Amino acid sequence: MRTNKYTVRIDKEACIGCGVCNELAPKIFTSDNEMKSELRQDAEIDEKLLLKAAEECASGAIVIIDNETGEQLWPKND
Amino acid sequence: MLTHYKYLIIGSGIAGTTAADAIRQHDKKGTLAILGNEPHRLYSRIVLSKPEFYEKSGAPNTLFLKDLGWYPRNGIDLLCGETVIGLDVGDNRISLASGKIIGYEKLLLSIGVQPNPLPDLEPAEARNILYLHNLDQANTILENIRGRETVLVVGGGFIAIELCDLLTKLDKKVISVISSPRYWRSTFDETSSRFIKDALTRNGITIHTDSFIMQTKGKSKIEAAIIRNKQTGEETTVPCTTVIAAIGTHCALDWVKEAGIDCNIGILTDERLKTNVPNIWAAGDCAEYFDLISGRHIKLANWTNSRAHGKIAGVNMIGESSSYRKTTFYSTEKLGLAISFVGDTSRLGKDKRTISRGSYESHAYAELRVRGGRIIGATMINMANELSSIVSLIENEIPMGKHLKEIRDPHFDLKSLLTHENK
Ligand SMILES: Cc1cc2nc3c(=O)[nH]c(=O)nc-3n(C[C@H](O)[C@H](O)[C@H](O)COP(=O)(O)OP(=O)(O)OC[C@H]3O[C@@H](n4cnc5c(N)ncnc54)[C@H](O)[C@@H]3O)c2cc1C
Numbered sequence: 305m306r307t308n309k310y311t312v313r314i315d316k317e318a319c320i321g322c323g324v325c326n327e328l329a330p331k332i333f334t335s336d337n338e339m340k341s342e343l344r345q346d347a348e349i350d351e352k353l354l355l356k357a358a359e360e361c362a363s364g365a366i367v368i369i370d371n372e373t374g375e376q377l378w379p380k381n382d
Numbered sequence: 383m384l385t386h387y388k389y390l391i392i393g394s395g396i397a398g399t400t401a402a403d404a405i406r407q408h409d410k411k412g413t414l415a416i417l418g419n420e421p422h423r424l425y426s427r428i429v430l431s432k433p434e435f436y437e438k439s440g441a442p443n444t445l446f447l448k449d450l451g452w453y454p455r456n457g458i459d460l461l462c463g464e465t466v467i468g469l470d471v472g473d474n475r476i477s478l479a480s481g482k483i484i485g486y487e488k489l490l491l492s493i494g495v496q497p498n499p500l501p502d503l504e505p506a507e508a509r510n511i512l513y514l515h516n517l518d519q520a521n522t523i524l525e526n527i528r529g530r531e532t533v534l535v536v537g538g539g540f541i542a543i544e545l546c547d548l549l550t551k552l553d554k555k556v557i558s559v560i561s562s563p564r565y566w567r568s569t570f571d572e573t574s575s576r577f578i579k580d581a582l583t584r585n586g587i588t589i590h591t592d593s594f595i596m597q598t599k600g601k602s603k604i605e606a607a608i609i610r611n612k613q614t615g616e617e618t619t620v621p622c623t624t625v626i627a628a629i630g631t632h633c634a635l636d637w638v639k640e641a642g643i644d645c646n647i648g649i650l651t652d653e654r655l656k657t658n659v660p661n662i663w664a665a666g667d668c669a670e671y672f673d674l675i676s677g678r679h680i681k682l683a684n685w686t687n688s689r690a691h692g693k694i695a696g697v698n699m700i701g702e703s704s705s706y707r708k709t710t711f712y713s714t715e716k717l718g719l720a721i722s723f724v725g726d727t728s729r730l731g732k733d734k735r736t737i738s739r740g741s742y743e744s745h746a747y748a749e750l751r752v753r754g755g756r757i758i759g760a761t762m763i764n765m766a767n768e769l770s771s772i773v774s775l776i777e778n779e780i781p782m783g784k785h786l787k788e789i790r791d792p793h794f795d796l797k798s799l800l801t802h803e804n805k
């Protein structure tokens with residue numbers, strides 16, 4: 305999913321469907337048939353919540369890229 | 383003076399940390415400590431079986447789930463590297479291996495599980511056997527497999543399969559040894575086990591079933607393992623550089639039992655996660671809780687359950703009376719298979735039966751556990767797209783009625799059972 309600022313992707317293979325992202329940011333995440341995280345079509349991206357969800361995801365499945373710089377904000381590539 | 387906390391949490395994993403968070407949402411002032419015997423703040427155990435952990439030398443930035451500042455910012459004392467060895471429920475005190483004593487008003491036991499040690503080895507040999515349960519053990523594995531070629535994995539359950547997949551992805555030669563004739567025997571039937579065996583073979587992993595390690599060779603480092611086949615008695619020397627055992631887990635409950643807390647395979651609680659002793663709760667992998675959905679005590683060991691337990695225990699410790707009613711599951715994509723476990727997956731229980739859905743030939747297979755005419759749990763291979771339907775059928779306690787036969791057929795749409803009148 306691409307918004308003005310970010311491109312957000314769920315790594316479905318890594319996602320364990322724990323529901324943490326959905327609980328922290330229900331306006332951004334929902335779940336699919338496999339109970340894995342999915343980005344809402346009509347997601348309202350709150351930057352702080354998005355990053356918090358990504359940081360608390362135990363499987364590192366939420367990938368966030370800054371559109372302007374192309375930098376991967378999460379998981380950091382250091 | 384005796385250190386005393388209003389809320390004392392033993393175990394710094396996801397259950398304990400979530401409970402602390404939940405307490406702080408409601409009680410900003412009560413003194414609160416999380417005490418754990420690992421020298422770390424909350425980290426993801428899940429990352430320990432992912433290639434990133436090893437590729438990034440044990441430090442991927444997805445590892446730690448809280449920054450160090452989170453604890454003081456929330457008025458939480460994090461007491462790392464301390465082991466509880468005693469509990470006095472009369473005086474409300476715990477004693478630590480370091481000699482310290484800490485008092486509490488309300489106590490949470492979120493002490494997780496421990497890996498079972500490999501039996502029958504001399505102490506010197508046993509020291510060389512590795513386990514994958516915590517961060518320090520994962521770091522030891524990392525050190526041991528740097529440039530090493532052959533890893534022998536003992537065990538046929540979840541962590542063993544995770545290891546086989548991980549080590550294959552890291553380009554190691556993998557040998558799998560299990561003491562039973564087939565994989566994951568405690569949970570899977572023969573068809574499900576066959577998927578695992580074939581996937582291991584497809585991934586180039588050598589398999590020894592019905593076998594156990596008698597002895598390892600090599601002094602400070604392993605050079606080979608001697609394994610014996612239980613059926614034929616044949617002994618084989620298998621050259622290998624590392625042995626990792628993943629033969630199940632147990633709760634270390636001696637001091638908990640001695641304190642008078644009721645335990646079975648875990649710490650027994652009611653549906654509010656309260657133990658038989660006032661002001662003491664249990665949560666996470668160590669809790670054998672009364673499950674309102676299956677109507678019996680169950681003990682699960684997955685991340686979602688532990689986190690959700692932490693939340694309920696936390697709010698109950700501040701005085702609420704919330705019940706835990708959740709169908710948890712875990713899914714993993716390993717060795718080219720999508721494997722899911724949901725609800726009560728145990729095959730044991732006289733009043734329970736298993737209905738098979740799909741087949742080996744169709745590459746998709748589920749074992750549905752049924753009791754009292756409704757589904758209470760399932761294991762699924764390559765059927766993950768039905769996971770949400772099965773969770774809903776379990777949670778909504780949908781009676782299968784005349785559909786019990788039809789659900790064997792994978793073409794029968796499980797969603798159709800979730801009609802409005804059924805819900
Ligand atoms: C390698 C690996 C991969 C996994 N992958 C998945 C997965 O993909 N999906 C999934 O759902 N689950 C997975 N799990 C399981 C999941 O990680 C656990 O269910 C979860 O972490 C349990 O959390 P907990 O807080 O209950 O216990 P723990 O995280 O085990 O925390 C308990 C803590 O208490 C400490 N402790 C114990 N006794 C004492 C004592 N006497 N004094 C002081 N401290 C003590 C322990 O050392 C530990 O630090 C995996 C587990 C492992 C090991």
Ligand code: SF4
Pocket residue numbers: 314318319320321322323324325326340341357360361362363364365366
């Ligand atoms: S927090 Fe991570 S693992 Fe959990 S559902 Fe969201 S993306 Fe999946």
